[in-house]
Amino acid sequence: MGLLISILMAVxxxxxxxxxxxxxxxxxFFGAMLAGFAGAWLGSLLFGSFGPVIGGFAVxxxxxxxxxxxxxxxxxxxxxxxxx
Numbered sequence: 001m002g003l004l005i006s007i008l009m010a011v012x013x014x015x016x017x018x019x020x021x022x023x024x025x026x027x028x029f030f031g032a033m034l035a036g037f038a039g040a041w042l043g044s045l046l047f048g049s050f051g052p053v054i055g056g057f058a059v060x061x062x063x064x065x066x067x068x069x070x071x072x073x074x075x076x077x078x079x080x081x082x083x084x
Contacts, residue, residue: 002055009055010036017066023074035073039066 011029014036018025025031040057043065051060 005055006057007033009057010040012036013039013057013059013062013066014070016063017068018070020063020067021070021074023070023077025070025073035066035070036062038069039063041065042069 011032014025014032014034017035017039018032025035027034036057040062043061043063044058045065046068047061047064049058049061051058053059
């Protein structure tokens with residue numbers, strides 16, 4: 001049950017992070033899950049663990065980290081498109 005809650009929280013956090021950034025995260029469910037897990041890692045690395053913790057995710061740093069991850073992924077995607 002804990003793994004299911006973690007996956008659902010990762011999708012929710014990834015979706016919120018993608019919605020905060022102009023260029024959304026591609027990949028639907030799996031893209032949002034990737035953004036949620038990467039965002040939680042990046043957010044906890046940069047900001048620590050504060051705020052409510054649900055399913056093992058500190059929600060506020062995870063959302064900010066997810067938005068940063070999607071933003072950086074969008075910049076990388078634009079740079080790769082311009083170089084081709």
